[in-house]
Amino acid sequence: MGSRWRATASLLLNHTTTKALKFLSPNLPRPIYHSHPLTQTVCGFKFRSFSAIPSRVSVYSNEIESGSHDLDINYDLGPKEGEESGKIPVKAYFLCTSINLKSMQAENLSYVVPPTSRSTNYVVLKFFDFSSDISALGIREYISCRYMVVFQYGSAVLFNIEDPEVERYLEMVRRHTSGLLSEMRKDDYAIKEKPLLDEDMQGGLDYIVLKTLDTDSIRIIGSVLGQSIALDYFVSQVDGMVEEFAGINRAMEKTGTFSMDRKKLLQLVGKANSNLADVILKVGLFERSEIAWRDAKYAQIYEYLREEYEVTQRFGNLDFKLKFVEDFFRFLPKC
Template identity: 20%
Template sequence: MLRVEAFLIAEQINVKKFRAEFTGNPFSASAFEAFYAQENNKFLYVLNYGVVGFVGYGDVEKSDFIKFLKSYCEKPVEGDFKEDLLVDVNPQAKLTFNYNSLVVPALNENVVRIIILNIAQSVAMDFYEKLGQEALDSTRKFTDELEKYGRIRISKTNLMKYIGKTLNVKNSIFDNLYVFNSPDLVWENELLSKLDHGLRDMFDINMRFRELDYELKIVQDNLSLFTDQLQHRESNRLEWIVILLILLEVIDTIVNRVF
């Protein structure tokens, strides 16, 4: 029985720099990931969206490696974002998906890679769902103000800061979600294809992606509304300035004629 674990430690990992400085040749690698197959059924997977996966590593080894990897991280993440799965290798059994466990008829580098990849996507989705929910909650505060007062009670500067912060969250999510596609190798092997589809169903990857996408669309619509409100507020302010200038001009003209 193997335990497969994935930890999200940052929003980004510089995989290219890590590969250049890490000793060992990856089994599979690209600009976005590095997968290492080592002796004694030990596997290591580093993904650019801030996740590292382990198989066969002890607690001290994992802790030491994560500390080492943090020098290649951008925007470290606070909180405990972790996912794990038990894998039983049984040549007499069929591919079986259970709650928090999996039975596979064979184990090789590609099988392990697909398992870690799906767990990594799930733990990353946990983080993105948290960001999406925070963005949605913060926009709801302003929509509640619109419902209660008919306007947003916030200064222009603070509103622009809020919009900028929310857009950064939204961009951070979209910058990484594009990698949540299945690798090409799953289309070349029946077992890998069934394994990938089963794991995506187990972790609800596709459904969670759609839900997050829906939340982000709501946030986008709210931001557009807030921007319109800001422009309307500025337009009204300019109109009053013009009215005051005209009034001052009229007063000045009257004063000059009288005196």
């Protein structure tokens, strides 16, 4: 009996100390610690520690080995075999026109997930949050993993991060940006995991169901959502240029003369051409992911999301509008 109460008192002291340390520590995401083979949880289901090899999301029920199991410390229970996880929120942002990945990795080295491909235009960061609650059954401890995929061309895709927490993660990105937008663009998506799914994946309304969620799945989903939200920005830029050229056409129709300053016209055409180059080269809209090339499972996710987000069709519309601008410029010397 005395041993049991001593174990209880020790756990309560540990809980109080943990809360105090959390209160005193800065309000920043915590790095992953690898001293113990912790099972990590994402929205109620658990991850093993990640390595360069994509690891499967699994559910484990662990007990802490000690002299007494009267008060076991349990990890947050995720979906059992055959159960379906809740939706994991995915948020894509386009913040700027360039992110210095080298300086960002150097500043956040303890968060960086080792790459599984040769691609150098993005970095994956992994964070975890630790909390514990006292209940009648003992102390339950929760380890929640969050992920952020950051792309050199200006997108950041956040996994398992709720709205109130988003800003502190985006601030980590902003410190390494150039060409910061006055108003960033955003899109929302979600993931569900269903271990007994007959196929590797299944589409849903604004979400995707995966039989297995691993690091490469996160990379693939992040790449398509990052490109899609960047494409939104470039389409809006081209729409603005088309509207401006349409105004010039209307003025020419009324007056029969072209009154726009030629320097400004050249700047507009240059902007149109650079937008097209950025979409193709920087965003890499037509560069198929190396991960998708080597595994049909990831290729299926990649193709599904590109079709779901109508990436090819939206680029076709952008290209058509840019051709309108180009044709207008070619017409001017003949006037």
